[in-house]
Each structure stands twice: as C-alpha cells, then as structure tokens.
Amino acid sequence: MSPLSLVWFRTDLRLADNPALHAAVSRGERVLPVYIDAPEEEAPWPPGGASRWWLHHSLGALAASLAELGSPLILRSGPSLPTLQALLRETGADAVFWNRRYEPHVIERDTRIKTALRECVPHVETFNASLLHEPWTIANQSGKPFQVFTPFWRHALAKTALPEPLPAPASLRPPASAPSSLPLAALELEPKIPWHHGLAEAWQPGEAAAAERLETFLLTAEAAYPSDRDRPDLKGTSRLSPHLHFGEIGPRQVWHAVRRHAERTRTGLRAEVWRNSRFLTEIGWREFSHHLLYHFPHTAGEPLREAFAAFPWKKDPALLRAWQRGLTGYPIVDAGMRELWHTGWMHNRVRMIAASFLVKDLLLSWREGAAWFWDTLVDADLAQNTLGWQWSAGCGADAAPYFRIFNPVTQGEKFDPLGAYVRRWCPELARLPDAWLHKPWAAPADLLAHAGIVLGQTYPRPVVDHAAARKAALAALASIKE
DNA sequence: TTTTGAGTTGTTCGA
C-alpha cells in the first residue's frame, strides 16, 4: 500500500492557502481529507445553532470542491482521537496533518491528540492557517503580550513581509479504496425546526463565495470603508466575518489581496501605504483578539480586569428576554437584535450599541450578551466575541473608558440618519417621520396615531430611561473602584 | 531611569 496522509479539516474549510493540505500534497503521495463532528469536545463553548447551519453548508461546499479534484471528504462523528485512530487503522495512513486552532480548550484537546497520534504514526504535523502571526511571536519590549491595540498592530506591521498565500492543489490522489463516510445530513447540523430561511437568504457559505465577497468588497466598498463602515443602512462592510471564522478564507489571503488591490489602483502612492488600510486594521483587531485569548485563556468567561469580578450585575430574565427579542423600546437596539435573529449577523456599529445597552443601561452581565451572540451569530468566534464584549463592558484589554456609555438615540440619529435600517427591521415604526424614529416615546400623540403606532401595544415603551440608567451605570462603576 | 503623551468606535454640560 502506498503511503497516505490524513488531512484533518477543522476551521480551515478551504483548499487555497491551506498549509496542512499543501504539506500533505507535497509529500507526493495519496491524501485523504477528513472532517470529524465532535461538538461536545468544544465545551464549554459548543457551537450554536447559527454556526452549525453555516458549518453544514460550508462542509457541503468543501466536499463539492474536493470532488472536482477527484477526492472524497470523509465525514465522521464522535470523539476526535478514537475516530482518527480508527481511520489510521482502516486506511494504513502514515501521516496526519492539520491546521492549528488557538482557543484554550481546543489547544488542550489538540495537544493530547497530537501526543497520542505520535505513538501511532511517524508523521504528525500542525500548521498555522488562521493567523497572520503566531501569538507567541508578538511581544512588547518586556517580552509580555500587548494589551493595547495600537502598539500591538504597529509591532505586527513592522514584522517581515508575510509569505504569499499557498496555491490550491491542482489535483488530489485519493486512496485506492476510501473508508466509509457519513452523509452530510447525518451530522444533523441543520436545525430540526426550520428557522433558518433568513440565514439562507443572507449568506452563501463556502470558499468560492468568500473569495467573491472579498473581491466585490475591494472593488466597490473598500475606498469608502473608513466612513461607510459605521452605517448599518449601507453595504459599507465586507461581511467576511463568518467566512474568516470557518477558514473559508484566511487573513494572509486578505492581506495580500488588499496589497494587490492597492497596487493596481493607486500606483502613484508610496509603496507601503496600503498597510494603513482601515480595513486591514480590522483584520488586525481580529488578530489581536486571538492573541489576547491565547495569552489570557481565562478571559472567555472571566473579566481580564480583576476589579470587575465584584461588579454588581443584575439578574433579570424579563429584561434579558426583551433585549434578545428586540423589544427594548429603543429602535436602533431592537433593529440590531432583530437583524441578528433573522440573519445570524449584526452590523458592527449596532453590535456596539446593543452591547452597551445590555451592560450599561440594563446592567446585565456581558456574559449573558456573549452567550446570546454565541448562539445566534453565524460568525460566532470565541476570541472576537470575548474581546468585543469585554471591550463594551469596560473590563477587557484596551477597554472602552467607563464613562463611554452609548446613547441609543444619538447613535441612531448619527449612524442611521435616514432611518432606513430601523424601518427595515422594525417595520411597525416605518411610518414615523425621521425626527421621531429613534425616539418614538417622545413623538406627539397625533403623529403616533397617524403612523399607526400604539406605544405599549404595537411597539414597546422604553424598558429603562436612558438618562437614569446612565447615572446608575456610573454609580455601579464607581462602586468597584480601588 | 523617569517622565510624558497617546490610546477604535462617546456623552454631557456649560460657556
């Protein structure tokens, strides 16, 4: 039997710039791609319903791409290590390659698996497919991890040029007889109750769709990104986050695509100006979040700043539910929460507003918000979710200053000035004039009646008064000082 | 070694 390499796919569901796949193909022997569904091993963060919906379609796309190269994708379900060992026995493979993940609980699992597999076969190797730099290679002058973004990113930008992305293999030599595979449907990734129509309307998972989305963004939106990125009513952002999370595209590919785009469109500019791209900076924030979670592994569940362990968070299931369902009475918050529920995604600006509202106005713990986002986002990513929520709550690295409490009315008027976003997701407010759209409780009675709105019936009254809630939040923050 | 200035995403208040 000729040598065979297993390639264990995880959150790297692409053929291009995939170092593990590339290494397997480079051996010049046969290759067997494998995906193992083991959600219980992701505890305490098993993927939520929206993530699993995305995974279903991404695996389908990967299997189709592999089929074009003449290779199957072997799907299995069950504990990863015994499943890999069974596959080694069944196929006689002598090598296992995969791309690393960096979540603390996954590192622990993968380390065990790597040690055990090295007892079984001579070649077990892992690679970096999901970060620009390994977390242990970026440190400040004291040798410690950065906790402020700007010096972190300055340092990363100054490092030597990143290697060009690896090509996708032109063909694959599968084993003479492939081991058995479950049908995709057997993984039961799609919801049993069909609530996912909104996801299907909004998204096209898969490597090809990811590449197309990046290219379209660079051609149509990148130039206006610095200003349009804050407007939820425009298509100002790349919407690459779920593709990046599942590794349908990698940050190195984005990096080089931005560079090539700059070179073909702004030839007159200084050579390295493209590195200052505001869009690339967002890739930098993604990188920063992964490095932070790697270096501070407890922060997925605990605040980085210890003083916040004593913060007097409230418990209020009714308020939490109002926030989750988009029934807080603050239109920009409700629009965001409904967009999330319907499409599995929320615009970044609105994520900040909704998060600030939960932790500062409702005084509910950022953990409750993180858990809800985890379950409902198609781009749910432990590092980014943790960074984002701790930033909003003020308890993380490079956190928002405690006094930065978003005013949902001001934010709505500033970033959804025409009200198109609120009208789309809160249609019961659609006939209210712009001047009152972000504060319907303040609208004159005759205007409300004319717009067909009965506060408390067709649309909720505000669940809290923002001015009073702001004072309460500042008092709560003062209580944990020293 | 010590000091100093700057740091994703804001709001309110008073002149």
Add this chain to the structure above:
DNA sequence: GTCGAACAACTCAAA
C-alpha cells in the same frame, strides 16, 4: 448651534 473640557486608570513606548 457650536465648542472645549471633563469624565479614570492603566499600558506602552518614545524622549
């Protein structure tokens, strides 16, 4: 209406 100041504490790096 517009504008600047105030709203902590801490990290990081340049001077």
